[in-house]
Amino acid sequence: MATLVSGLPSPAIVKRNKNNDPVIRWISAFSALVSVLAFVYFSNKGVTLEYKDAISHLDIARRVIEGPTQGLAQLGGVWLPLPHLLAIPLIWINGLYYSGLAGSIISMLAYVATIVLIYKITQSLTNNKLASIVAAAVFALNPNVLYMQSTPMTELLLFACMAGMVYGVQQWAITNEHKYLLGAAVAGLAGTATRYEAWVFLFVMIVIVAVIGRRKNYVRTHIEGLTLAFFLVGAVGIAGWLLWNVLIFGDAFYFLIGDYAKPSLWVGAGEAAVGNVLVAFLTYYYAVIENLWSVIALLMLVGLVTMAVKEKLAPKVLPILSMTIMFPFFVVALQQGQRPLHVMQITNDLYNVRFGLLMILPAAVAIGYLVALASQNKAMTVAASTLVLFVVTTITFVSIVTGDDIVTLREPIAMKQNVNTAITQETSQYLASHYKEGTILMESFGNDTIMFDAQIPLRNNVYEGSYRLWEPALQDPAGHDIQWIVMRHDGQFEPDRVFTSLSNKPALNSYSVAFKNEGYVIYERRSS
Numbered sequence: 001m002a003t004l005v006s007g008l009p010s011p012a013i014v015k016r017n018k019n020n021d022p023v024i025r026w027i028s029a030f031s032a033l034v035s036v037l038a039f040v041y042f043s044n045k046g047v048t049l050e051y052k053d054a055i056s057h058l059d060i061a062r063r064v065i066e067g068p069t070q071g072l073a074q075l076g077g078v079w080l081p082l083p084h085l086l087a088i089p090l091i092w093i094n095g096l097y098y099s100g101l102a103g104s105i106i107s108m109l110a111y112v113a114t115i116v117l118i119y120k121i122t123q124s125l126t127n128n129k130l131a132s133i134v135a136a137a138v139f140a141l142n143p144n145v146l147y148m149q150s151t152p153m154t155e156l157l158l159f160a161c162m163a164g165m166v167y168g169v170q171q172w173a174i175t176n177e178h179k180y181l182l183g184a185a186v187a188g189l190a191g192t193a194t195r196y197e198a199w200v201f202l203f204v205m206i207v208i209v210a211v212i213g214r215r216k217n218y219v220r221t222h223i224e225g226l227t228l229a230f231f232l233v234g235a236v237g238i239a240g241w242l243l244w245n246v247l248i249f250g251d252a253f254y255f256l257i258g259d260y261a262k263p264s265l266w267v268g269a270g271e272a273a274v275g276n277v278l279v280a281f282l283t284y285y286y287a288v289i290e291n292l293w294s295v296i297a298l299l300m301l302v303g304l305v306t307m308a309v310k311e312k313l314a315p316k317v318l319p320i321l322s323m324t325i326m327f328p329f330f331v332v333a334l335q336q337g338q339r340p341l342h343v344m345q346i347t348n349d350l351y352n353v354r355f356g357l358l359m360i361l362p363a364a365v366a367i368g369y370l371v372a373l374a375s376q377n378k379a380m381t382v383a384a385s386t387l388v389l390f391v392v393t394t395i396t397f398v399s400i401v402t403g404d405d406i407v408t409l410r411e412p413i414a415m416k417q418n419v420n421t422a423i424t425q426e427t428s429q430y431l432a433s434h435y436k437e438g439t440i441l442m443e444s445f446g447n448d449t450i451m452f453d454a455q456i457p458l459r460n461n462v463y464e465g466s467y468r469l470w471e472p473a474l475q476d477p478a479g480h481d482i483q484w485i486v487m488r489h490d491g492q493f494e495p496d497r498v499f500t501s502l503s504n505k506p507a508l509n510s511y512s513v514a515f516k517n518e519g520y521v522i523y524e525r526r527s528s
Contacts, residue, residue, distance in 0.1 A: 103152020135368025438483025
């Protein structure tokens with residue numbers, strides 16, 4: 001078995017290993033099988049759409065092809081567009097839409113791609129196949145990863161894009177072939193059109209490219225050219241989103257300051273982490289522990305430190321270490337009140353705890369590196385690999401069997417069990433039973449699940465994204481052929497725009513109250 005060495009392996013060795021590695025085919029097939037089995041498992045439990053955001057992602061994609069104002073403008077200006085664009089080819093099929101598979105399949109494909117990339121990254125780092133398999137398994141068998149890859153959420157696509165950036169820059173650092181740098185930039189483009197965390201990571205990778213160029217003793221003009229080219233390709237997603245916000249909303253920064261984008265919508269005034277860097281640090285630390293488990297997090301820390309020291313920050317290591325930037329990024333975001341994240345240890349509840357799952361990427365490679373350190377002794381390598389795989393599979397088995405240790409699933413389940421969710425479900429059930437036809441005026445923000453759960457076609461909904469229709473309908477619903485009005489009133493919830501615009505107004509004179517609970521009022525237009 002090849003030994004782990006510091007510095008850069010020969011480009012010829014890297015290329016030979018890469019082009020003649022049957023393990024990649026087996027890993028791809030195995031991860032695809034695990035992906036499907038995980039989706040079937042969670043789908044049978046009825047939890048693939050537990051996150052309200054999962055339904056919102058499906059609705060955004062569906063509205064592009066179905067709705068009173070269908071078209072690309074329905075992509076909106078808050079969530080980045082790539083996941084929704086990728087879902088469009090399948091989103092029109094009702095079975096795939098209502099099961100969530102139209103969106104989940106993107107996460108599942110990204111899951112497989114990320115596993116293969118982790119294997120390749122670790123193999124290029126260690127030249128040790130067994131260690132690389134272990135690294136891939138650490139990611140593949142993490143129970144929170146398995147759950148998230150079964151949902152239409154966007155985290156797995158982000159993971160694939162980040163891994164693609166790391167792999168491309170690492171291969172360029174090893175081989176000096178610029179095609180890998182171009183591939184990394186394309187992955188950056190995709191990532192910056194998927195989630196905002198990729199914006200930060202892209203700029204970190206630009207710095208890494210410049211540092212590697214410096215370590216290779218490139219002349220300054222060459223380094224500047226490489227970093228500029230990397231930036232120009234990778235930042236197309238950012239530039240495109242800013243331009244989109246200008247064209248659709250008249251403000252390049254609408255995604256930050258728009259009515260449905262302001263951090264104050266999610267970050268409460270009493271957030272424990274805001275303004276307190278220690279609490280922010282502990283919050284993200286606990287989120288990482290909850291997602292990775294303590295033993296994996298500890299091995300990650302040991303592996304990363306060992307890697308940095310033993311490899312002397314070699315160019316092939318820098319892209320891997322750059323993934324750790326997500327930890328200080330989230331600490332700052334929490335401290336500044338830009339992102340909300342709750343953990344039981346701090347606030348006694350869960351919210352956005354999945355953000356901690358980002359650290360599974362450096363954890364997987366770092367643990368693979370630790371296994372490779374034993375490569376001079378075959379028995380030690382097998383023993384180390386077996387121990388890690390035993391720990392990982394035990395964690396997964398316990399989590400799946402008990403159902404209590406998948407923190408990314410515990411969060412949405414807990415949120416659905418509160419009284420407010422019951423109110424929303426009651427409203428959906430009424431519409432499912434009584435709605436026959438006609439256009440419904442209802443704000444989507446905060447009411448995401450009502451139309452979906454009632455299985456009412458989105459083409460029958462005028463909402464805040466229905467340009468040319470929304471504002472006129474709020475002023476005169478009857479005059480704009482609105483048959484039903486659903487409003488969130490000032491009971492258990494914050495009142496929505498429909499309520500504030502129409503409550504106690506003469507515009508409701510043509511309507512009668514058909515349903516009311518502690519959170520919603522439904523009006524139906526009276527027959528003339």
